[in-house]
Amino acid sequence: MDTFLIDDLLRGFLREDLEHGDITTEAIFSGHETGSAVIRAREPLIAAGIEAVAARVFRLLDERLVCEQMAADGQRLSRGDCLMRISGPVWSILRGERTALNLAQRLCGITTLTNSYVEAVQGCKTAITDTRKTTPGLRLLEKYAVRCGGGRNHRHSLSDGVLIKDNHIAACGSISEAVRRARASVPHTIAIEVETDTLAQVVECLRCGVRIIMLDNMDVPMLRQAVMMIRDQALIEASGGVNLHTVRAIAETGVDIISVGALTHSAPACDIGLDWESAAPPVC
Amino acid sequence: MDTFLIDDLLRGFLREDLEHGDITTEAIFSGHETGSAVIRAREPLIAAGIEAVAARVFRLLDERLVCEQMAADGQRLSRGDCLMRISGPVWSILRGERTALNLAQRLCGITTLTNSYVEAVQGCKTAITDTRKTTPGLRLLEKYAVRCGGGRNHRHSLSDGVLIKDNHIAACGSISEAVRRARASVPHTIAIEVETDTLAQVVECLRCGVRIIMLDNMDVPMLRQAVMMIRDQALIEASGGVNLHTVRAIAETGVDIISVGALTHSAPACDIGLDWESAAPPVC
Amino acid sequence: MDTFLIDDLLRGFLREDLEHGDITTEAIFSGHETGSAVIRAREPLIAAGIEAVAARVFRLLDERLVCEQMAADGQRLSRGDCLMRISGPVWSILRGERTALNLAQRLCGITTLTNSYVEAVQGCKTAITDTRKTTPGLRLLEKYAVRCGGGRNHRHSLSDGVLIKDNHIAACGSISEAVRRARASVPHTIAIEVETDTLAQVVECLRCGVRIIMLDNMDVPMLRQAVMMIRDQALIEASGGVNLHTVRAIAETGVDIISVGALTHSAPACDIGLDWESAAPPVC
Amino acid sequence: MDTFLIDDLLRGFLREDLEHGDITTEAIFSGHETGSAVIRAREPLIAAGIEAVAARVFRLLDERLVCEQMAADGQRLSRGDCLMRISGPVWSILRGERTALNLAQRLCGITTLTNSYVEAVQGCKTAITDTRKTTPGLRLLEKYAVRCGGGRNHRHSLSDGVLIKDNHIAACGSISEAVRRARASVPHTIAIEVETDTLAQVVECLRCGVRIIMLDNMDVPMLRQAVMMIRDQALIEASGGVNLHTVRAIAETGVDIISVGALTHSAPACDIGLDWESAAPPVC
Amino acid sequence: MDTFLIDDLLRGFLREDLEHGDITTEAIFSGHETGSAVIRAREPLIAAGIEAVAARVFRLLDERLVCEQMAADGQRLSRGDCLMRISGPVWSILRGERTALNLAQRLCGITTLTNSYVEAVQGCKTAITDTRKTTPGLRLLEKYAVRCGGGRNHRHSLSDGVLIKDNHIAACGSISEAVRRARASVPHTIAIEVETDTLAQVVECLRCGVRIIMLDNMDVPMLRQAVMMIRDQALIEASGGVNLHTVRAIAETGVDIISVGALTHSAPACDIGLDWESAAPPVC
């Protein structure tokens, strides 16, 4: 992740937690003490955002801090494993701790959950993708975390993909008219996907040459039928009603893609903490 | 929530989802169609952020949109109940939908989870509070959602409260020295809280007149002992290892406050959707 | 164009020209005089950005100004035709004039030039598109101006389209490997385009199923050969060496798209001026 | 140009082209490949903005990039000459290329055109200046490019110069009243210029001691008369109807300054490209 | 003052005082109470910034607030006179009070002090001007306050005026060389002022046609000599060692301008307060 894309965001997060300063730490420390600490997994997890996000937070807070990445993004860790070592002014480690951990625990949470879905469909050809149901302000980071977990990204925003939904279709009168309008207007490098609720709509998509068909909220037998109808004529995405119990059965219908909103909107935070390497930061 | 405090944030969220526009909707609609839709609970939940956040998102996107709040923040809703009606340009309803829903589903999630904790300790004198383990960028909104669920807020940032932790104590050599330094430096309108891990530390706090004592990661018997030692000499906060199964027992030890990080870092999103009031938006 | 996408930009343009105020106008006028003026074409042109951009500039400067659009975007005007009337405080009309005109003359210039290309290929099936060779900071506005002139947009940024170029191919060793990597990574809603310099590369593209092929800097006979090889197997874009003299011959080779950097990087400004409707603004 | 004045601007330009990343390059490269490339003139031109603008763009994108200026701003180059070498991560060179080139081609275009005007009046005492008809957002850079071409700058904004125009005069009833008001109000370090359309107005300017007189849209004989009337009593600026065919004759009337809007609003972009120094970037 | 020039500044001031909200008022009021209050002079003063600044602060905080200006900028008020009435939500009046008063008391302070200087030189032809010794961030507002007090503005920034000082002269070797370089480079609409410490320097200025001469830190007899030497050949500014005791004698030497840093860097705040119009805001 490029620093010029995320630095303003991260500085804003620091300001949110620091407002006009850390009054406890500034009262107690002189500012000259140095020490080191590690960020440690307190439960099994898959790492994400260590170098690009958590370390960057510390560096933006105080450029004298040195961060050493101890786990690659996407690496599976056990309870007690270290993600990163931070050395430098104690004052700054204490002040950046919460912001860095809040980000890391969320990103690792997404990566770990994503990987559970990816493992659940192992052996199938199906890819697991995210959706636009991300935390406002964190989409760039959360979509990165999805990739760290072996997932793939769906479109990033309303600007970089066409997804024709029921309301679009209703407004045009038919799928084919909606597709015609989209083709006439969007850049040719953007493919057109259509959301369908019924097999009749799937047929209409095939008839007008749609290359990506989303099967929305269909049960497994219906998904199976749709997949048989479509075969190689289009890429098939299943969406809706997906959880860790259902995802394997959905994948086994032969769909190419399963999109899962929960990856980003409901992943529980991983338990991650900061431990000082000496018993305590040096006395001032 | 004041608009001047959150408008820039919300505009940033819209830009994240809209980048250079909604290419699907702009291809298919003329921009002149009007219609109305409701935002509806798809599962039981407690409302939060409807007027101040979700409606504001739509208004910032297009000031011609009219938003009618249909559920007060803090109100308990059943599956199918409406939270808000939006009327105006179809184009803008479609473009703002995801950003508004992403915010509302998260805030309602926090409110609903908070309320479960609050109900779990009903009858006890104990207050449930949040922590600083919030989503970066959303603290103001998430702390509001906690209040909507009957919870109370802990300090907002490192600037508006003193919490002396183990590292601070170690750096000073003793609790009393750390407290002395804090008192000598922070504004007199800010009270001093000290985190303790042992009963010996509790005793030391009482000896130097600390008025707020956090009991961190103590089990219920130890909590009970600490409460008996402290009685009315200080406000007591329990923290660590709190979940919906343990919270009642912790409250019954007599602590004044239980702080729960999960309220904000791991609340699952509520299922909320947007339904058009007519079968579909008007044909263009 | 949504106001929340462009207002900050337009306010920045106003600040660039007004810095700490218009010292001439503020010295001479009292601020209470009102009047009206029209923006007028001083040469034949096609209008663009009148309502969404020029009028918005005046409104952001002073919300008491009333702007009446007198020419639709995309409308062909003769010398002397009016684009817009502005009424309200003379002071504000004078201060916003240059910023509004600087934008309008540039956007109309792009629209008018684009339309010359579109007319030059009339009767062919070929679409004229822009490129990413836009004025830094103005891409959203300039791509809109291209559409007003009957052109189509190519990808908006490096984020919303894949274009595999020579360097990408060289780094991978082959087109097919580059295409494989791109397919494995980019969202499925984004189509993959490959730039080719030789017919051999065209063959390789077809062999690995590329659906959009750019023929870069090929002369007309070579373009014709490539088109015959590709036929319906892929969308064909011609690029390089395009000007108003060559564009028709290129189109007649049967390519689907001709991309023209000059639309945005070298369109001369249209001559547009502001005329007061009374002989002069009212005496103060 | 100071970095603190332009860095935010340049970062905004990068974000415009990169939005949420370069999906092609990020799919194909690992991020670890390094290489070098040169930016080369593909037609004769005069360099501008190489170190301060184009190199700065690359550095803001990725501080590991090393940029070596190969042509001084203001230096005349032939087809094939190099402007700059960039070495470092291939990934970052590819991602910054378009933004850097879009700026460099525009600035070189302005410098080259300005120099044509300056050469056209060589031997006369007349200076060529720009106007406020610049590209919104780029004024600081474009005025710099004018200076690189041997031109001089007119006022930068409405804040740093007084130019009394017809509307100002009409509002006051007379030139002398307008001048009186301006003198009474603007800082004494700012000189007052008055725009005139007739010789009678020139006389009025002289009568009330105006030290800078603009002769607007006058033909050559009338300019000559005005110059004879004014002689050393004021600085004389000619404006309007200036192009490369007319500029010499205008200069020979003896005016001190000729201001030319086309320098910035209609300069065609110079043809500049990026060439890799090895045949291709290293294979990953 | 244009709102687009100051709104971001004023919103920043509100955020500085409100951070994440007014916890006292939000705890005690429901948000629905309405009332009205007046801002009142608690000592004699001259008003400044009432409508454009103080009222704007309240409006940006809450657009439901109605502000009625009760004293024009520049108007002399007695103790007890009202400057403005604010009506609307009590909550918002209380939250905006401090920010609005902090601005108003400072601006009125500058205006009132400026006017003392202006009165002290009454009858002389001398103008009193400010300097660049303003409060960082408030220059636009403070220079406006100077004008409200009858003062005039010196240059606004380093961009809109040339002032050649000792270091510039030393670097060039002579005043005439420094003046030559400045004339060759700055826009012709900007006049050149030279700072002098000795009569020899004054002579050199006159010899090379300098039109504005600053006499820096000269005593009254020396000022008188310099004025006699210069007469009508240049505008004369006296600077340094000016206070309310010395200003009249300096003015009587015949200088045209006296610049006074203290107007903005050391004006004491005026005593201004907010009084509720009813005995108290309505009970909630």
Place this chain on the structure above:
Amino acid sequence: MDTFLIDDLLRGFLREDLEHGDITTEAIFSGHETGSAVIRAREPLIAAGIEAVAARVFRLLDERLVCEQMAADGQRLSRGDCLMRISGPVWSILRGERTALNLAQRLCGITTLTNSYVEAVQGCKTAITDTRKTTPGLRLLEKYAVRCGGGRNHRHSLSDGVLIKDNHIAACGSISEAVRRARASVPHTIAIEVETDTLAQVVECLRCGVRIIMLDNMDVPMLRQAVMMIRDQALIEASGGVNLHTVRAIAETGVDIISVGALTHSAPACDIGLDWESAAPPVC
């Protein structure tokens, strides 16, 4: 002070003074000259903001500048003592001078005045604190300057302290109800202070357990009575009518805290100047 908290602010101050550049210096210097200068006290003062603010301004302007702090914040200096040495490009020293000095003279002014108050109450137990009557935009810096002078800070904003005033009390009907509401709502780490005008109100405060009582605008005898009533039951703050003549008598009543608005709203700037170390910057 953390750089990420103040850098944007300081850059804004530089832009205010530099707008589009220092036209004098840029005309006269080549940009390559180097030199060194010292910032010197021209009257006795106590230093503040030298390293964190003044040096940072120079560094943000040009990172090649080297700043050497010569006086610690809080150190008492005599006339002629040096605060800081700056070495590097002459051009940048000249351009940053005014902004750095404007800040330093204001901060030193606040520190010096604060220290006069602190010395005036020496031997008493009373602390001197600031108020929220700070310069808009500079609160963080000004509160730091107060600390450098031996003063303490009152609450930073409306967010980090509760101060119940007459209007709050009136709205609730009684002090006890206002206190009850505040306690029920604000975080437990924030203490509650109540403003009183009468001894009856003091009694009411004591009755409902208020721990911080402000005695507003009481004369010395009344203050003495109040102090006797309160004794150790609450912290006592005196406010209103405080100046250097009255502060000692107020302190001797036994109050704990005296808050003084004048520290920040009316401190005169200290006289500080920049002197070149060589007779002049090197000739170019």
